[in-house]
Amino acid sequence: MAGLDAAARLALLGSPIACVDVGPDGLVRVANAAALHLCPAAVPGALASDPDLDHLVTQRVELAGGGALWLLSTLPAAEDAEHARFEKTPYGIVRVDRQGRILFINARARALWREGTVFVGEIFAGLFPDQAAAQVQSRLRSMLASGTACTTRVAEGFEITAGGRTFRSEPQLTFVPYYAPGRRLTGAVVHIHERAVEALRIALREAAAGQGTGGAVMDWRDRMRAFLDRLQDAVPHDRAVVSVLSRDRCWARPILVHPPADPPMPPGWAPLPAIELARLQSGPFTVDFPTLIDREPALADNPLVASHIASGLVANAALPIPEGAPEAILSLSSRQRGHFVDDDGQDWSDDAWPQPPFRSLVSLGLDPLLTGMLRRAERQEEETFRELALRMGCTESLGNATQILLQALVAQFQWDHAALFAVEPRDDGGQFRLFAQFPEFQDDGSRHPLALPPGYTQLLYAPTLGTQVELAQARKSGMLGSAVRAGRALVASDTHERDGLGDRPHFFRSPSAGHGSAMTVPIEFDGRIRWVLDTVSRHRNAFHADDGDRAGPLVRDLARQLDARRSAWMNKMLIEQIEQGVLITDAIGTLLRANARARDILGLVHGADLPEGRRLSEHACDPATHEFLAGDAPTGRIRLGPLGGLGSDVRVRRCPGTNETRDQVWLLDGADEKDWTYDRTYIQATVQEVARQVRGPLLMASTLAGRIARQAADGALPEIEQMRAEIGRADITFERLAEAIGARRDPRRTDDRVDMAELVHEVEEAFPQRDRDRLVLLELPPGLIVRGDRDRLRLVLRMTLGQLLACNPERITIGLEAHPDGRRVAGTLATSDPAPSEPPGPHTLLEAAAQAAR
The missing domain is CATH 3.30.450.40 (GAF domain)
Structure with missing residues (x-):
C-alpha cells in the first residue's frame, strides 16, 4: 500500500509520540499534534528535510510501498533513553566528547574504580595510570580522526578483589564513534571489558x-x-x-x-x-x-x-x-x-x-587447565618410575633394589602393604617364598599388622584342564594358581562379598582379619612366572581392575630391571671367576669392564672404578698392538701394560658384541703367566746345575789352599800361574751362582731392545783371557736386534758358553741369527774337535732360553 491506511493515520494522529508520515517524494503527508509541537513546519506538503528537524532525534521506519514513518524526539530525551539502556548492559559503558571528557558512565564502569572517584566532566584517560593514560588518549584521537571503531588492551588495568586476594586485570577498551543528529561526530562510546575472569x-x-x-x-x-x-x-x-x-x-x-x-x-x-x-x-x-x-x-x-x-x-x-x-x-x-x-x-x-x-x-x-594438570600427574608418575629404575640400577644388592621398589610403589600408589614373592628354586612355579616386603615395622618399632612372618611361603593350586577342581586345596592356596600363571593382574576388592560357591574371594596370600581388598601382579620371564607382587589394604574396594592395568606394566618394567640387575650381578661374578683376562669395551674402545686378571695386565687398581673415558689403545705398548686394535682381526699377539710401562705379551681373542651399542669382549690369554712358570722351572734347574758344577771347583780351591799352605811351610814357591788359573775358574763359578740366585729372587722381566752383537762381546769380555782365546765370534749380521730381558739373555749365553768351554778343550765358533718375528734368536755353535761329552744341541737351549726371556 502507499503510505498509511485510514486506520493507521487515525492511530498516528492520536499517538503521544511525535510521528510524521513522509511520502516517497520527501513531502510530509500527515503529522500528529506532538510532531507539530516539536516542529511547526512539519505540515502536509512541506519537505521533510527541513533544517528545523536538525535539533531533533529522528528514527526512520520504512513503509511498504514507499515512504517512511519518522519518529521524532528531543535530543535530551533520546540520550536519557540510551543511557537507561547502557545501565542494563553487563559491562562498563563510558560516553565521552571529542576532548575525551566523560559525559556519561554506567554503574558497571563506576564499580571498576575506587568509591568517591569523580567521573562526569573529567578526562577519561586520566582515570588510568600514566603509561596507560597515554595509550587510551592516543587510541581515542585516532578513532575520532578516522571515524571508525577501534580496540585496545590496557596492560595496567584494574585491581579485582576476590576472596581477600587482589588480581590485576588487563581490560579491553572498544571505542565506538557517537554521532549526533545530522551525522555529526560528537564523541565516542567506550565499551569496557575488564576481563576479570581472564585475570x-x-x-x-x-x-x-x-x-x-x-x-x-x-x-x-x-x-x-x-x-x-x-x-x-x-x-x-x-x-x-x-x-x-x-x-x-x-x-x-x-x-x-x-x-x-x-x-x-x-x-x-x-x-x-x-x-x-x-x-x-x-x-x-x-x-x-x-x-x-x-x-x-x-x-x-x-x-x-x-x-x-x-x-x-x-x-x-x-x-x-x-x-x-x-x-x-x-x-x-x-x-x-x-x-x-x-x-x-x-x-x-x-x-x-x-x-x-x-x-x-x-x-x-577450568576444563583445559584441569585436564593439563591430570596429564602432568601422569607424566610425573612416569618420571618417578624412570628415576626409580635408575636408583635401583645404582644399588649394590638385589635386596636393596627390591626394598627401593616396594617403598616407592607404596608411596606412589598409597598402598597399605606390598610384598614381593620369588618362585622357589627347583620348583615348577607352584610355591613362592617371601623375598621382600614393605612396610615391615611401624614407627613405634612394632610389626606392621599386615606384615608377613619371615620365611613365609605361599602355595598355588593350578588344576590342569579337564581335571576336577579340589575346592579345599584351592581355598587353602589362596588365589588360584592357574589365574596367576595367566599373567593377569588380579583384584579381590571386597572380602565381605561372596562368590558363587558362597566363599570369600581368593587371595594370593592367606586372608587375615585385617584384609579388606588385595591386588596381585604376576611377573613373567621367559614364559614362566618368576616373581609375584602382592599388595593388600585394610579398606574395602581399595583396588579396581584399572589399577592392575595401570600398575601392572610399570611393575613388570621395574621387575625386569630387577632381573637385569640379577643377571648383571651373575655375569660380573662369572667374569671375575674366569682365569683369562676379560675386557669389555664399547665400539670406540672405551673400557667398560675388566676382571681381576685383566686389571693385572693393564696395571689397574682392583676394586676401583675404571678410569672414566680410558681406552684400551692407551695401554698398547708398541705400534703392532695399535695396528691390531684398530683392525678387525679376531686373534693375535699384542703387547699391553700399564700407562708408560713396557708391558707384556698376551694372546688376545676379539669377540664382537651383538648388542645395539656394538660392545666388544676381549679375552686375554695369560701368556706371561705361562712364561712365569717356565722361568721358575728354568731357574731352579739352572741353580741345581750350577750347584753341581760348584762342587768340583770348591774342592779344587780347598786342595789348592792346602797345597799352598804346605808349600809355604816347606819354604817352596807355589805354582803361581796354575793357581791363578784355577782360582779364576772358581771365581767364575761363584759369579754364575750369584747371578742364578739373584735371578731366582727377583724374577722380573723387562722388555728391552737387545743388540745381540754387543751382548755377545760383553759376555766374551767377562771370561778369563785363556777362555777368550778359545772363543771365535763369527761376523754378526748388522741390526741383529731382539726384544727381551737383557740380563737373562746374558746369563743364558754365559752359562751355555761356560758349559761348552768346560767340556771342550778346543776352540768354539759362535754364530747368531735373529728369527723374522724379532722375538727369538738362534745360535750356531761349533767346535774344532767336538768331545763325546758335549751336550746335544746347545743352540736349541739358546733358542728356548731366548724365547723364555721375552
Missing part, C-alpha cells in the same frame, strides 16, 4: 604451574592444592575433591581431598550413580545431597556421599574433566544449602565480577 584464569594457571622453595619442582598434589587454594578465592567452598573415574565410568576414586576430610574419606573406589554419570556427560551440574537422597535413597550408602554428609556438607557442584568424555571429576562442596544454585536470573557477562559461585565455576573455563 582469575591467569592466576589459577600460575598457581597450577607454581614452583617449590628455591625453584624446586613441586609434586602434582602440591600444585593441585595451590590451585584449589586460589580457586577458593574465586569460587567459595568448604571442600574440594578430585576423583578419577574407571574406564567403564561406573566407579570413582578420590585422589586428592583439600582440605583433608575429618573423618578421613575412604581411599577406595566407590560406585558412581547412573544419574550422576548422565549429568557429568552433559556438563557441570549442581545438587543438594538431602534432595538427592530423597530422590535416590540408595545413595545414602555411597561412601563418597556418606563422607560429605558426615562432614556437614550439603551443597555440591561437579565439574567433569574433560567435558564430554569425563576421566575425572572436580567436586566442590559447601555447608550452605543452595550455595551453588544460580537462580537470580541476572544476565551475567563472561567478564563481569563478582559472580555467583556456580556461574563463576562455569565461566572460568
Whole structure:
C-alpha cells in the first residue's frame, strides 16, 4: 500500500509520540499534534528535510510501498533513553566528547574504580595510570580522526578483589564513534571489558604451574592444592575433591581431598550413580545431597556421599574433566544449602565480577587447565618410575633394589602393604617364598599388622584342564594358581562379598582379619612366572581392575630391571671367576669392564672404578698392538701394560658384541703367566746345575789352599800361574751362582731392545783371557736386534758358553741369527774337535732360553 491506511493515520494522529508520515517524494503527508509541537513546519506538503528537524532525534521506519514513518524526539530525551539502556548492559559503558571528557558512565564502569572517584566532566584517560593514560588518549584521537571503531588492551588495568586476594586485570577498551543528529561526530562510546575472569584464569594457571622453595619442582598434589587454594578465592567452598573415574565410568576414586576430610574419606573406589554419570556427560551440574537422597535413597550408602554428609556438607557442584568424555571429576562442596544454585536470573557477562559461585565455576573455563594438570600427574608418575629404575640400577644388592621398589610403589600408589614373592628354586612355579616386603615395622618399632612372618611361603593350586577342581586345596592356596600363571593382574576388592560357591574371594596370600581388598601382579620371564607382587589394604574396594592395568606394566618394567640387575650381578661374578683376562669395551674402545686378571695386565687398581673415558689403545705398548686394535682381526699377539710401562705379551681373542651399542669382549690369554712358570722351572734347574758344577771347583780351591799352605811351610814357591788359573775358574763359578740366585729372587722381566752383537762381546769380555782365546765370534749380521730381558739373555749365553768351554778343550765358533718375528734368536755353535761329552744341541737351549726371556 502507499503510505498509511485510514486506520493507521487515525492511530498516528492520536499517538503521544511525535510521528510524521513522509511520502516517497520527501513531502510530509500527515503529522500528529506532538510532531507539530516539536516542529511547526512539519505540515502536509512541506519537505521533510527541513533544517528545523536538525535539533531533533529522528528514527526512520520504512513503509511498504514507499515512504517512511519518522519518529521524532528531543535530543535530551533520546540520550536519557540510551543511557537507561547502557545501565542494563553487563559491562562498563563510558560516553565521552571529542576532548575525551566523560559525559556519561554506567554503574558497571563506576564499580571498576575506587568509591568517591569523580567521573562526569573529567578526562577519561586520566582515570588510568600514566603509561596507560597515554595509550587510551592516543587510541581515542585516532578513532575520532578516522571515524571508525577501534580496540585496545590496557596492560595496567584494574585491581579485582576476590576472596581477600587482589588480581590485576588487563581490560579491553572498544571505542565506538557517537554521532549526533545530522551525522555529526560528537564523541565516542567506550565499551569496557575488564576481563576479570581472564585475570582469575591467569592466576589459577600460575598457581597450577607454581614452583617449590628455591625453584624446586613441586609434586602434582602440591600444585593441585595451590590451585584449589586460589580457586577458593574465586569460587567459595568448604571442600574440594578430585576423583578419577574407571574406564567403564561406573566407579570413582578420590585422589586428592583439600582440605583433608575429618573423618578421613575412604581411599577406595566407590560406585558412581547412573544419574550422576548422565549429568557429568552433559556438563557441570549442581545438587543438594538431602534432595538427592530423597530422590535416590540408595545413595545414602555411597561412601563418597556418606563422607560429605558426615562432614556437614550439603551443597555440591561437579565439574567433569574433560567435558564430554569425563576421566575425572572436580567436586566442590559447601555447608550452605543452595550455595551453588544460580537462580537470580541476572544476565551475567563472561567478564563481569563478582559472580555467583556456580556461574563463576562455569565461566572460568577450568576444563583445559584441569585436564593439563591430570596429564602432568601422569607424566610425573612416569618420571618417578624412570628415576626409580635408575636408583635401583645404582644399588649394590638385589635386596636393596627390591626394598627401593616396594617403598616407592607404596608411596606412589598409597598402598597399605606390598610384598614381593620369588618362585622357589627347583620348583615348577607352584610355591613362592617371601623375598621382600614393605612396610615391615611401624614407627613405634612394632610389626606392621599386615606384615608377613619371615620365611613365609605361599602355595598355588593350578588344576590342569579337564581335571576336577579340589575346592579345599584351592581355598587353602589362596588365589588360584592357574589365574596367576595367566599373567593377569588380579583384584579381590571386597572380602565381605561372596562368590558363587558362597566363599570369600581368593587371595594370593592367606586372608587375615585385617584384609579388606588385595591386588596381585604376576611377573613373567621367559614364559614362566618368576616373581609375584602382592599388595593388600585394610579398606574395602581399595583396588579396581584399572589399577592392575595401570600398575601392572610399570611393575613388570621395574621387575625386569630387577632381573637385569640379577643377571648383571651373575655375569660380573662369572667374569671375575674366569682365569683369562676379560675386557669389555664399547665400539670406540672405551673400557667398560675388566676382571681381576685383566686389571693385572693393564696395571689397574682392583676394586676401583675404571678410569672414566680410558681406552684400551692407551695401554698398547708398541705400534703392532695399535695396528691390531684398530683392525678387525679376531686373534693375535699384542703387547699391553700399564700407562708408560713396557708391558707384556698376551694372546688376545676379539669377540664382537651383538648388542645395539656394538660392545666388544676381549679375552686375554695369560701368556706371561705361562712364561712365569717356565722361568721358575728354568731357574731352579739352572741353580741345581750350577750347584753341581760348584762342587768340583770348591774342592779344587780347598786342595789348592792346602797345597799352598804346605808349600809355604816347606819354604817352596807355589805354582803361581796354575793357581791363578784355577782360582779364576772358581771365581767364575761363584759369579754364575750369584747371578742364578739373584735371578731366582727377583724374577722380573723387562722388555728391552737387545743388540745381540754387543751382548755377545760383553759376555766374551767377562771370561778369563785363556777362555777368550778359545772363543771365535763369527761376523754378526748388522741390526741383529731382539726384544727381551737383557740380563737373562746374558746369563743364558754365559752359562751355555761356560758349559761348552768346560767340556771342550778346543776352540768354539759362535754364530747368531735373529728369527723374522724379532722375538727369538738362534745360535750356531761349533767346535774344532767336538768331545763325546758335549751336550746335544746347545743352540736349541739358546733358542728356548731366548724365547723364555721375552
